[in-house]
């Protein structure tokens with residue numbers, strides 16, 4: 174059985190790693206291969222390669238950087254089907270979802286293609302004082318990315334194309350549950366002409382993560398994953414003086430107001446809650462219903478029962494399995510606890526067996542009605558195909574429910590009232606808001622991130638904020654000729670005109 178290796182300084186390597194973890198195929202429940210678990214010395218080797226490569230890459234002409242990025246974009250596009258197949262097999266999501274994830278990654282690469290040419294500072298005309306004052310942005314050095322299992326191709330692509338476009342070098346620590354696309358992408362970077370050592374992959378668990386967080390050669394850490402780990406990463410990386418952005422988990426509410434088109438709302442609730450088996454940071458996890466809740470619950474439960482669950486590679490499947498046997502057990506257990514705490518199960522996905530895939534980690538679409546904010550199924554991030562229905566008296570109660578929740582990733586409102594939508598947008602404490610659409614999918618050209626426990630660190634990820642995160646400004650004040658008449662006081666403390 175194959176073992177997935179690290180990618181350091183332009184080559185696959187086992188490094189000093191002796192530990193490995195099994196990688197399962199969620200549809201069959203069988204082990205597909207293993208992945209090496211990196212040691213601190215493996216991280217050190219990757220950081221060393223990235224540091225050496227930084228000397229050349231940070232000085233590469235803007236035209237060269239742009240050409241490499243365009244070539245990388247072409248290669249990812251040409252191999253998008255293969256990347257999607259790797260993702261679908263290891264993660265379990267249906268092939269169309271995996272292909273969609275690669276497309277979103279491509280959009281970030283396209284955004285990154287323009288960065289080298291557009292990376293600008295500012296100029297201040299101080300000609301009267303005989304000086305020029307200008308600023309420019311420089312890359313930081315070695316940037317590390319630590320990523321979750323749920324978008325194994327896309328989330329790393331939120332990070333490395335922008336970091337590399339800005340002139341940094343990169344060390345990626347992907348999720349150990351679906352690690353294979355990282356090495357595939359590394360080879361595409363190499364074929365695109367990226368110098369060896371600029372993009373490296375170290376697989377592993379918390380041992381490799383801690384080695385990254387403590388490594389003095391790493392300037393910045395970008396993390397996406399669950400809230401407890403995001404909080405930990407932010408604290409530990411900050412303690413060692415690194416720039417850090419850490420995106421955490423989510424509990425996304427969608428509020429349906431009485432004037433909304435209920436069929437339309439039901440369709441979107443189902444697509445958002447059960448797409449990729451609910452393993453999306455922007456999945457709607459709680460539907461807050463104001464008004465005719467019974468009718469909407471019936472519509473959603475009927476649609477949930479119609480979702481075709483099966484292996485990701487079957488073109489008929491609309492939803493695949495969840496990532497691990499442990500995730501299946503945790504999700505099913507939460508549903509049972511919800512029932513015990515007084516909720517009613519309107520569509521039940523527990524114990525689902527798919528013919529021919531009896532050992533797969535399948536949980537069917539589940540709708541739990543009459544959930545209250547005190548129940549575990551509401552307070553915990555489920556990260557599975559479960560939609561909780563909470564009934565609310567009015568929009569203000571719904572807003573205060575959302576704001577009392579520690580997560581602040583995204584939310585949505587379904588209504589035909591512009592005034593209610595506007596009140597909702599202004600009132601909620603979250604980072605991404607959908608109006609008559611589910612939680613918006615992040616786009617490449619604007620920065621995004623959650624509020625509260627969904628984002629640690631000030632900077633958001635990708636888009637313009639990603640460029641700021643991956644660079645720092647230098648301000649130059651210069652006087653030519655060196656001997657020209659100049660008054661320091663006139664520059665910094667101009668006298669009244």
Ligand SMILES: NC(=O)c1ccc[n+]([C@@H]2O[C@H](COP(=O)([O-])OP(=O)(O)OC[C@H]3O[C@@H](n4cnc5c(N)ncnc54)[C@H](O)[C@@H]3O)[C@@H](O)[C@H]2O)c1
Pocket residue numbers: 319320321322323324328346347348349377378379382383397398399400402403420421422423453454554556582623627
């Ligand atoms: N906010 C966003 O945009 C966004 C996007 C995608 C996923 N997510 C979140 O990611 C989570 C799902 O992904 P996951 O289960 O892979 O997250 P996770 O936090 O378990 O793992 C993320 C990364 O951290 C590492 N890690 C795990 N435990 C660690 C520990 N104790 N010490 C150090 N490192 C550790 C993992 O190896 C992995 O690379 C969900 O909470 C989801 O909401 C958020």
